[in-house]
Amino acid sequence: ETGVTQTPRHLVMGMTNKKSLKCEQHLGHNAMYWYKQSAKKPLELMFVYSLEERVENNSVPSRFSPECPNSSHLFLHLHTLQPEDSALYLCASSQGGGSNYGYTFGSGTRLTVV
Amino acid sequence: AQSVTQPDIHITVSEGASLELRCNYSYGATPYLFWYVQSPGQGLQLLLKYFSGDTLVQGIKGFEAEFKRSQSSFNLRKPSVHWSDAAEYFCAVGFTGKLIFGQGTTLQVKP
Numbered sequence: 245e246t247g248v249t250q251t252p253r254h255l256v257m258g259m260t261n262k263k264s265l266k267c268e269q270h271l272g273h274n275a276m277y278w279y280k281q282s283a284k285k286p287l288e289l290m291f292v293y294s295l296e297e298r299v300e301n302n303s304v305p306s307r308f309s310p311e312c313p314n315s316s317h318l319f320l321h322l323h324t325l326q327p328e329d330s331a332l333y334l335c336a337s338s339q340g341g342g343s344n345y346g347y348t349f350g351s352g353t354r355l356t357v358v
Numbered sequence: 359a360q361s362v363t364q365p366d367i368h369i370t371v372s373e374g375a376s377l378e379l380r381c382n383y384s385y386g387a388t389p390y391l392f393w394y395v396q397s398p399g400q401g402l403q404l405l406l407k408y409f410s411g412d413t414l415v416q417g418i419k420g421f422e423a424e425f426k427r428s429q430s431s432f433n434l435r436k437p438s439v440h441w442s443d444a445a446e447y448f449c450a451v452g453f454t455g456k457l458i459f460g461q462g463t464t465l466q467v468k469p
Contacts, residue, residue, distance in 0.1 A: 341457075343454065346392045346450070346452065349403070352399070
């Protein structure tokens with residue numbers, strides 16, 4: 245039990261579909277993150293939310309749209325994706341910026357775009 | 359600029375052999391230091407962390423890491439590797455409210 249739950253674990257979607265990834269944390273943390281992890285590439289930070297406000301957006305294409313309705317939930321809405329968007333999407337949470345205590349990660353959603 | 363370097367992209371060791379994974383960082387002060395492990399298709403799990411005090415830190419699964427200020431390093435070690443240790447390992451540095459991750463080292467364990 246990591247305290248951060250991601251659903252679904254696997255998702256296959258066509259390029260014209262719209263889907264959403266969900267992340268829920270039960271740790272009382274106040275910051276949440278989306279990372280993209282592609283094969284043979286380093287972790288890419290996509291979005292950072294602190295106290296439900298987006299504080300960082302690392303030049304992510306607009307076909308990825310994050311939403312943080314409260315401090316426990318984080319969504320990543322997907323639409324008109326490209327095959328190169330296929331990757332493992334990881335959610336993480338932390339107390340504050342995480343530099344003191346680190347991040348707690350979910351198990352990820354494996355996304356395949358066909 | 360602050361950075362984290364894991365010089366070894368891929369390491370292969372025999373089961374039962376000792377292991378050392380390297381991590382170097384660039385930062386003006388003593389940072390918070392972390393090691394994470396990721397099994398295939400899974401998220402990252404915290405192995406251990408260093409804040410201050412004793413420079414040798416014990417973690418889960420029999421891992422330890424040593425902080426060496428003079429070398430700006432935080433290398434991960436295990437005296438005897440098990441086949442289940444095959445995974446990807448990430449070093450991370452915490453500063454100014456963020457974690458910066460290294461590129462990862464893939465560990466393969468030979469029977």
